[in-house]
Amino acid sequence: MPAVFPFSAIVGQDEMKLALMIAAVDPKVGGVLAFGDRGSGKSTAVRALAALLPSMRAVVGCKYQCDPDDSATLCGECRACPAAKLKSHQVAVPVIDLPLGATEDRVVGALDLERALARGEKSFEPGLLARANRGFLYIDEVNLLEDHLVDLLLDVAASGENVVERDGLSVRHPARVVLVGTGNPEEGELRPQLLDRFGLSVDVRTPADLPTRIEVVKRRDAFETDPIGFGAQWAKQDLKSRKRILAARDRLGQVTVSDKSLAKAAQLCVSLGTDGLRGELTLMRAARAVAALEGDKSVDDSHLRRVAPAALRHRLRRNPLDDSGSGVRVERAVAECLPA
Amino acid sequence: MRATATGWSDALTAAALLAIDPVGLGGICIRSGAGPLRDHWLETLRGLLPEQTPLRKCPPAISDGRLLGGIDLAATLSVGRPVIERGLLAEVNGGILVAVMAERLAASTVAHLNSALDMREIVIERDGLSQRIPSLFAVVALDEGIGDERAAPSICDRIALRVDLTDLSRQDMIGSTFCADQIAAARGRVGKAKLPAHALKALCSTAASLGVASLRAPLFAIRVARAAAALDDDDRVRDAHLELAARLVLAPRATAIPEASSAEAEPAKNREPEGAEQHVPEDAQLDDLVLAAALAAIPPDLLKRLRVGDQDKLRSASVGKQGMSRVSKQRGRPIGVRRGELRSGARLNVLETLRSAAPWQSLRRRTQSQLVGADRAPRLVIHRDDFRVTRFRERSATSTIFVVDASGSSALRRLAEVKGAVELLLADCYVRRDEVALIAFRGKAAELILPPTRSLTRAKRSLAALPGGGGTPLSAAIVSATSLALAVRSKGHCPTIVLMTDGRANVCRDGHSGRTEAESEARDAARQLRVSTIPAVVVDTSPRPQQQAAGIAAEMNARYVVLPYADAAKLSRAIRAHMQA
Structure with a gap:
């Protein structure tokens, strides 16, 4: 695999980096959608995240890298095996690329062609969703993906389980997957129904000020000239971020959310007129993850303020033709409901 | 015209630079109709590359299976296990992919090329295959568009060079002054040239004042400047190299002219809002130099295009549509299975195929063993009649x-x-x-x-x-x-x-x-x-x-x-x- 640009070396793009960190701390937040200009480093950030993630324990030989400590989410095979007999090892958290043009059979899994042809046997060959279990599934150009595939992915991501009914097979397996989608809105939009199934949504802009742009180009150039040396230079920073993620995961359960904060989150959603309760839930979860990342014991207004745009901007019942970004509306509402 | 003469010599320089660092530069977009000039340019490029370099043509309507690779059905059935057919992107590894009629490339093809250019490998997840194959190549996009028709902006963003041969005639055509040995020597030096500290700023600020938003552009400009330095056997990147880079990379991407209708650098400088020239006077000079070089190379119809509207944007969505309507045999909701030929991308339903072949197996095996001998008879005999393809219904838009x-x-x-x-x-x-x-x-x-x-x-x-x-x-x-x-x-x-x-x-x-x-x-x-x-x-x-x-x-x-x-x-x-x- 080619060398990966270090996460810490990415200049700016703070909102996107924060959103990815939140997703790494609490997968329940529900995925990240990043829309923005060409050449602004969307894919770079996602690929860099993969290198940053701490490793996890998984059952040896399991196709779905089940967590031996969590009996509720084991796959059929692992469940059938007595708990004491499950061997486990450390593996990297999977970050699986879903390439455009992937066929449905490879995404959900399908009949094992080799065995069907050679031995006439019917057996299930797991697809990308199985490989991405407990990890991330990265879809570049999510807005160009075929609609039925997007539907399917979002459904699986929401239920945490992949149900395959095809080729005469009937299989279900755990697929707890965090979806990360990126795209360029100029090339087509995502259906509004799908937008709010992503937990967080960030707008990525190319930095406009010259010093930042120079810094981006300088680092990228340094990376390309000497990928390994550059990686070593940033390894310490990356390690720090990794430790932050690990510490935040440990703390996450202890972070308290006061009724007052809940009320404020609800008030914010009401004033923006977001549909359903998903907005409040995501807002709360993301704020809690931020508090955990910051090392705070409870959620306060500052955390809500930081995550509100990403958690809510794609949930506004907006006139789809309204150009004035929904981010602006969220910011206005935040200023009203959560005065600094 | 002076501009056209430099146009051809720039095109030749571009060929040399591409031959020096094909993967780093990502490729070149040549806007021109088919003709002797373009053929000559391609031959020149060919001559500058090492002999064994693969050069593959990619037609605009290429199927995903051919591009990425997939299962070779004829071979698969004859040996009884999946046989993988290499795709074009795997074959072209280490070489040049010539995209003919690049303006007509389907959106999905463009997306695959983009991801291969970004990742420098191809990821295949189809037809029961799951593979990563290294794929390092440069794209030569032959853009034959007329008027507003252009190659997809997303791929143009990922390749460094752009040359327009539309207005050139045969008289402009002169032989290349570069030879293969020179290029081969330069290839070894590429990336070794030292980049002066102010070069980055000069290229970035020029890109900014030309309204080039993507950060890939200044990066490519740096690589072009480095390749140019390698070509001159220079141990540091000089101003002339930066000027060349601005001309070849930044100017064709311009979406704004700093001082409307004026090609002079002096007033342009005053309008740069981000410029930090005030306190770094010696850098300012280089900025101006690079900007002037870029401005001189800006296509004359830019202003007109800008007035008409952002054509690049207009183009991108219509490309997506062409892709959509073409592949209705493979997408949409499955609505059943029928007997059919495996032509033009129909999707085989393996289970149904096996099911339809199953009743005849003992009979066919007997015939086969009589023909070729019992030990050499295949385990599974499938005839064309057994093929079952899945039918899809695509919602008509x-x-x-x-x-x-x-x-x-x-x-x-x-x-x-x-x-x-x-x-x-x-x-x-x-x-x-x-x-x-x-x-x-x-x-x-x-x-x-x-x-x-x-x-x-x-x-x-x-x-x-x-x-x-x-x-x-x-x-x-x-x-x-x-x-x-x-x-x-x-x-x-x-x-x-x-x-x-x-x-x-x-x-x-x-x-x-x-x-x-x-x-x-x-x-x-x-x-x-x-x-x-x-x-x-x-x-x-x-x-x-x-x-x-x-x-x-x-x-x-x-x-x-x-x-x-x-x-x-x-x-x-x-x-x-x-x-x-």
């Missing part, structure tokens, strides 16, 4: 073509209302993922403001920017709407025309005024539309409902709706009802 009267006659008074109504309809189309197109007519002609697209943001933008005033060339509008609708239909979509007018035609198709003549022409055009059986709605936008618009609607066999005063929602409901019917 609807394209709504809005034809808006923006003339001064009466529509002007109600243009705002019409715009409001169209916006409501657009919102409706957005939810159903329909495509919309917008034709406006005023003055002497009808103009396609927005080709069929799903990007509603763009639709809205172009609608808001729609000016009003002038005559009413109704017949021209109906004719262009009809031809657009026919084009849409030929792609397999269902067109609907929504014509918003007061029906008072007063400009003929040849541009001269005359009410009677213009009205009879409009009626003729309407009859043409009727013959083509394209569903249409006529919305009367006159202050009081008029005979004319109703007459046009009758000729078209269209539904006639009167635009109610200040009630865009009502109109939108009326049209929606019609479209659902």
Whole structure:
């Protein structure tokens, strides 16, 4: 695999980096959608995240890298095996690329062609969703993906389980997957129904000020000239971020959310007129993850303020033709409901 | 002309630079028709590359299977285990991919090329395969587009060089001064040249003042400058190399000219808002130098293109559409299985194929063993008759073509209302993922403001920017709407025309005024539309409902709706009802 640009070396793009960190701390937040200009480093950030993630324990030989400590989410095979007999090892958290043009059979899994042809046997060959279990599934150009595939992915991501009914097979397996989608809105939009199934949504802009742009180009150039040396230079920073993620995961359960904060989150959603309760839930979860990342014991207004745009901007019942970004509306509402 | 002569020598330099660092530069986009100049350029490039370099052509309609690789069915069936066919992107590893008619590449092909260029490997997840294959290559995109047709902007963003040979003639053609040995030596030096500290700033600020947003551009400029230094056997990147980089990489990407219509660097400098020149005077000089080099190379029609609108953006969505309509055999919802040939990308249903072959196995095996001997007979004998392919139904997309009267006659008074109504309809189309197109007519002609697209943001933008005033060339509008609708239909979509007018035609198709003549022409055009059986709605936008618009609607066999005063929602409901019917 080619060398990966270090996460810490990415200049700016703070909102996107924060959103990815939140997703790494609490997968329940529900995925990240990043829309923005060409050449602004969307894919770079996602690929860099993969290198940053701490490793996890998984059952040896399991196709779905089940967590031996969590009996509720084991796959059929692992469940059938007595708990004491499950061997486990450390593996990297999977970050699986879903390439455009992937066929449905490879995404959900399908009949094992080799065995069907050679031995006439019917057996299930797991697809990308199985490989991405407990990890991330990265879809570049999510807005160009075929609609039925997007539907399917979002459904699986929401239920945490992949149900395959095809080729005469009937299989279900755990697929707890965090979806990360990126795209360029100029090339087509995502259906509004799908937008709010992503937990967080960030707008990525190319930095406009010259010093930042120079810094981006300088680092990228340094990376390309000497990928390994550059990686070593940033390894310490990356390690720090990794430790932050690990510490935040440990703390996450202890972070308290006061009724007052809940009320404020609800008030914010009401004033923006977001549909359903998903907005409040995501807002709360993301704020809690931020508090955990910051090392705070409870959620306060500052955390809500930081995550509100990403958690809510794609949930506004907006006139789809309204150009004035929904981010602006969220910011206005935040200023009203959560005065600094 | 001086510019054209440098154009060809720049093209030759570009070939040399590409041969030095093909993977780093990503490739080149050559805008030119097919012809001796382009062939000569390609031969030059070929001559500068090492002999074993693979050079593969990629036709615009290449299938995903051929591009990425997939299962080779004939071989698979004969040996009884999956046999993988290498795709074009795997074959081209270490070489050059020549994309012929790059402006017609399907959106999915562009996306695959992009991801291969980004990742430097290809990831295959199809037909039961899961593989990563290294794929390092440069793209030579042969853009034969005319007018606004261009290669997809997303791929142009990922390749460094751009050369325009359109205006060159044979006389400009001179032999290349570079030889293969020189290039080979330079290849070893690439990346070793030292980059002076101020070079980054000079390239970045030039990119910024030319309105180049993507950060890939200055990066590519650096690599081009490095390759140029390697070509000159220079141990540091000099100003001349930076100038060349600005000319080849930044200038063709320009979307703005710092000082409108002035090609001089001096006033341009004053307008740079981000420039930090004030306190670094010696850098400023280089900035100006690089900017001047870029400005000199900016295509002369840039301003015109900018005025027309952002054509790159217009182009991108229509590319997506071409891709959509082509591959209906493989996408959509499966609706069953039938016996069929494995031609042109039909998808084999393996289980059904095996099932249909199963009853005959013992019989066939016996025949086979008689033919080739018992030990050599295959375990599984599948005949062509056994093939079962899955059928898919793709939802046929609807394209709504809005034809808006923006003339001064009466529509002007109600243009705002019409715009409001169209916006409501657009919102409706957005939810159903329909495509919309917008034709406006005023003055002497009808103009396609927005080709069929799903990007509603763009639709809205172009609608808001729609000016009003002038005559009413109704017949021209109906004719262009009809031809657009026919084009849409030929792609397999269902067109609907929504014509918003007061029906008072007063400009003929040849541009001269005359009410009677213009009205009879409009009626003729309407009859043409009727013959083509394209569903249409006529919305009367006159202050009081008029005979004319109703007459046009009758000729078209269209539904006639009167635009109610200040009630865009009502109109939108009326049209929606019609479209659902």
